Amino acid sequence: MLESRERLRPCEVRDLGCLRYADALAIQKDLVEQRKQGLIPDQLLIVEHPHVITLGRNGHMENLLANEDILQRAGIEFHPSDRGGDITYHGPGQIVGYPVIDLREWKRDVVAYVRAIEQVIIDALGESGISAGRLDGCTGVWANGRKVAAIGVHISRWVTSHGFALNHTTDLSYFQYIVPCGLTKPVTSMRELGSSVSREEIIAALSRNFAKHFELELSRDREEAVLSYTETFS
């Protein structure tokens, strides 16, 4: 209980709205650099991407079922990425969170970090009436045996980037482009799980729980900075 007496560290939450994957990467890169230099406090970026399939550093191209032609015709971008994990899909109706935090100020433990991110999502879903949990050996958040949120993280000198993607009202059919023939575990969304919580509400719940688990105090007072970012990159 000693920790709770310590002062909460500041954290800025920025809801950047809809943003292309490459632009979000550029913003993260910039913020990571600033965070390493101690110029800014911890950050939680929330974005929504247009259709994009991204492949983690250790991903396998064979999990991309469609060739690039088909993706192009379907209006889906393809983007290799330096996060952990394999292939995944982002798109409208998904809440993507990119925490840029310095783990030296929390716990120097990457696994604890991933577990905490899972807990943030599990708790936020719980508040929205969805009972979700973990599946042994399968990082992410699961409900009814289906994956509702995916996690992939990159860490450089204990500063995090990338993060999680929670299917809110995602059109799940887009996941077909990356799963060979039902040989994988199915995905689901909050909507499919019967929740009608709005995007704003779930983002608020995520932010609140994020602050709780990482012992942070949230602020939103740099919204102009957010605006200037989106202008620069969109």
Added chain:
Amino acid sequence: MIDVVMPQMGESIVEGTLTKWLKKPGEHVDRDEPLFEISTDKVDTEIPAPAAGVLKEVLVEEGKTVAISTVVGRIDESAGNGASAPAAAASKPAPAPTQPPAPAPKAAEPAVAPPAPALTAPQAPPPSAPKPQPAAAQVDAGPLSPLVRKMAREYGIDLRQVKGTGAGARITKQDLEAYMSAQGARTMAQASAPPSAVPSPQAPQATQAMTPVYSVPAQQQMPRAEAPRARVEPMSTMRVKIAEHMIMSKRVSAHVTTVHKTDMTRVAKMRERQKAEFQQRYGYSLTYLPFVIAAAVDAIREYPIVNASIEGTNIIYHNEINIGIAVALENGLIVPVIRNADEKNVIGLQRSIVDLSTRARSRQLKPDDVQGGTFSITNFGSFGSVFATPVINQPQVAILGVGAVEKTPVVIDDAIAIRSIAYLALTFDHRLIDGALADQFTSKVKSILENWSEEIL
């Protein structure tokens, strides 16, 4: 020299996978510059160099998982900045116990360096191997990877004795392992030979009787460390998914397999007659498979439950007949689907098979091509199997396996005849399909094939 170690990225973490070296041996690296990347549980982490210098050695290859604190590489601080030093091996400055008090103080030898006591212990090196002289040996051996050099040094192997199978006869790690296991086998043979070769004149029987008994523990005491008996390789994601699917299917469905011996003579004759023309006209050969598919489709029309799936306590009867065809890939398998197979004749089915299997092997399948299957057929006969018990492709409820068609003597009307026989194996989900129905269905397939009207292709 500074050891670069696999860092501990969290309390519960005992190992990490080195996914990428960001510097090559011989390259200069600044202190705190990202040197390599590791991966643990969906987290990729860049690891900065503990000191400035030249990356001398890479001891852990990309893709390998090692325990924390394992030395993964060495940085030479003394090599001035910018020194590219490609002749890394030759210049080996006094490797005294300098163990600098750098960021990686805990020396971390244990995991990597079993300092070869095992191999040298039992007896003098095997006949052919002269005294280990690694330095000299390396001169003739051509370019060597740091790993090979390290292994040779640690195990005292004369690299001139090792045959290289890599590019340009380069010696690879596998070559070393093969060499070491060959040596291991030889020393074992020598160890167990003497007792029986020198029988005691007084009690020959006793000695002989006892030799085998004693030779067993003797072998077990032989050095095991020198040659890895296994190679650890992470599964590809496709492999993991196939594994998951197979286990899931076995858990979900009550698998039962029934086998019907089928006389394919009529089909064989027809195929024989049409083969050349078919090949010429369509550019690919006519196989047995489209006949079996056509027969299965006909039988499905009569027994639609074979084409169903289960959802909760409901039976979903599919109106479409979409036949999945198991296609073996280099390192896995995939089951592309012939949609509306009931609308195709044998030629159309053969064309679909060729198209799907070609695209499966060249990874050109579209998502649609692998979805919506309602029944599957697997043609293990093409690999020579006579019959097998296939696993159901979920959420389907049955799969038909086709064994090799072989000329076989059979009894027909009390006379022995030579017929082309194949075994058809139907695996069905006993939750939904009972044995009687499964056999009726398979009999139907059999009877269609046995009575194939020779005019119709």
